[in-house]
Amino acid sequence: MNDERSRALYDRALSVMPGGVNSAVRAAIEPYPFFVRKGDGGHVVDADGNRLVDWVMGLGPLLLGHDLPEPVQAAIQRAASEGPMYGTPTELEVDLAEFVVRHVPSVEKIRFVNSGTEATVSAVRLARGTTGRNKIVIMQGGYHGAQESTLVEGDADHPAPSSAGIPQAFAEHTLPVPFNDEAAVREVFQEHGDDIAGVLVEPILANYGIVHPVDGYLETLRELTDDHDSLLIFDEVITGFRVGGLGCAQSHFGITPDLTTFGKIIGGGFPVGAIGGRAELIEGFAPTGDVFQAGTFSGHPVTMAAGLETLTFAAENDVYDHVNGLGEMLRAGLTDVLADQAPNYTVVGTDSMFKVIFTREGPSRDELEGQCEAGCRQDPECPRYEYCPKNAADVKRAETERWRRIFWGEMREQGIFLSQNQFESQFVSYGHTEEDVERTLEAYKHAL
Template sequence: MAARADARSRALQARAVELTPGGVHSNVRLTGPSVFFERGKGAWLWDADGNDYVDYLLGQGPNFLGHAHDDVITAVDAAMRRGGVFGSQHVLENEAGELFLDSIGWADRVRFCVSGTEADQAALRLARAVTGRTKIIRFEGHYHGWLDNVLIKTVDGVTGPASAGQSAHQLDDSIILGFNDAEALAAVLAERGAEVAAVILEPMMCNSGAILPVDGYLQRVRELCTEHGAMLIFDEVITGFRLALGGAAERFGVTPDLAVYGKAMAGGWPVAALAGRAEPMARFAADVNHSGTFNSSVPACAAVSAAITVLRQEPPYQRIEEHGTRLMDGLRKLGADHDLPLRVQGLPAAFHVGFGAGDGPVRDYAGLTALDLHRYADLVPILVDHGIWVAPRGIWYVSAAHGDSELTAVLERLDAALTAAERG
């Protein structure tokens, strides 16, 4: 394969590092190849040098309908022509709220905001207010934003701050456990349940490893939270509207007390939401502060309404299930063909690719870190050179826009990339 043109991207990167630290505006992008894109449509991206990429990163997940979906673009364009932010309510808020709540099925009230990080903070604050407690039980490898009181990393079994400058004492209220270990949770709640305001988790561990809950785990977590009076918070920023219209709560049949949504709910627009039952959510109208100038902006609500309407009227879930299953099978076959210990784990809509021995599924963060994660990260620049856009951390997302042509393209390109990697 001929070398891909990259002169404009290299020039743009050189200028970017003069304008912003590391040349990026989110530290997540520090670890990936420096490619500057000009446009995206459906499941494809085109960079500044005219190269095309079949996209299985989807902007880290938000482009669940594909890039620049016509219905979302039309709705946002029409809404913006009437104004963007009024400092008061507007007529699209109720429409978006009704569609959202009717779709997830279990909640009574919703608050729209801008980012998942913000919505997680609102959920934790609300849980503390409702319970009068301060401790939060969390899980290794689960991500709830980049702020001081939630950002963690685990090294050699020890969990602590993940950033220089992070105020370590803000993690004092966090009790951190391993995922999929219900007995460990039961033991902590038996001893300290009167201190625990909430248990927060990704119901499917998507940020790290695409790790599924083992059978009965989420049901047991629900039972334990109810027994000890702790609020159960699902962080559905990734799983919401992706695993099903009703998210992980629908897919796994477990209802939380509060849940945070983002990414797939708005067709690529920056919107997040916190949903819950009427009684606890009423505290936001009383003594719990949750504010934001751009919360429920006009274009945000237009995007939510348009994206959810598409998901309801043209459900993509079966097509995504079929495409993702064929893709996962194809990746495994290519791994075998090239005699590589390639591991593929997760659900068709969101799965993890990595290297490691053994056939059994990874169940927790410790199991994930036992894999050869660096080997996969080193492979990603070769995949990018062959026109496959994916994340170095191993997550692959499937969208409603992926079809047969994308499947053919990615498997052909991956085969060529693995051959190139073998040649060194």
């Protein structure tokens, strides 16, 4: 595959940008990332003219694919043609807010911001301001953006910053626990319950291999936060409007959090974030409350138009049937491929998300009867249950270097663009076809 143009662009980029990129994960591809020239349906075309089936979809925002349906494209162009932005409210903000409030169980009011990071930063500040408490419980390996309160590693007894530039004093207010570990989170509440402002959790650990919650885990978080007058905050930046359709993952699991953060799909491919929740909580934001939050570009009219028309199109057409059907087809096909070629490996994902985790141990080929047919569901009756990842540490113990250094490149050589490492999710869009799925399954057979 010819990469001369991408290599030349990367050489230029290294001279003017740190690592040659504007987001660290983009540099995970070695020896250098390829540069994209344009998108086309479920594909991208790179700077050298190579055409790839794209399962990254901008890391999640592109529910509809690269070719936007005419009404979505028209709304974006109309908003852009009427002026970039105004520094004052627009009707589009109200329309999108009303749409979200109608469809997402936890949301009575919403505040739009500019990124998923900004949403989680604001949610943490709101939780602390509302409760008058300092500590936030997070899941080890969970990702909530580039913010000081959650770039924390270790455990609840020994939290430490996971990035330079974050004071240890910040990390001491963060309590990391393993995802799916009920005993660990109960112990943390027993010791610190009176000072826990909230639990910040992805309902599916979606940025670290797609780890499904075990039965009862999210219910435990809801119970503990209720008992200790803390807030349950769902980070649905990735799962929002992808898992569970318009009701998001909280409707899929039947758990209603106090606050929910959004990003990606809610902006239709443009920069966006949002925090929604019970009215009395969201009213805590300025100007009605004491928790300061503001932003020049918040509620940007082009983003609001893109988000509203994307979600409206999804509501009025077969978008979720299409993407979830292809997701099921992909995961079922991958399950069959692995049973034949790599029975140790685990297929994960739900709805329009999928991934193969290169787990090192698993049942033998003759013990696979009764396994989850299209992605791990943490089913205790599944023969893989004792082997499938339950938390971020389990994913990290997989063959992550083989995935990145060998497998990813093999897939790209066959025209398949997968996420840049084993931890990031992969996504199906409305622009993908059954032919894309079949081609991808054949590529997995070859690469594995």
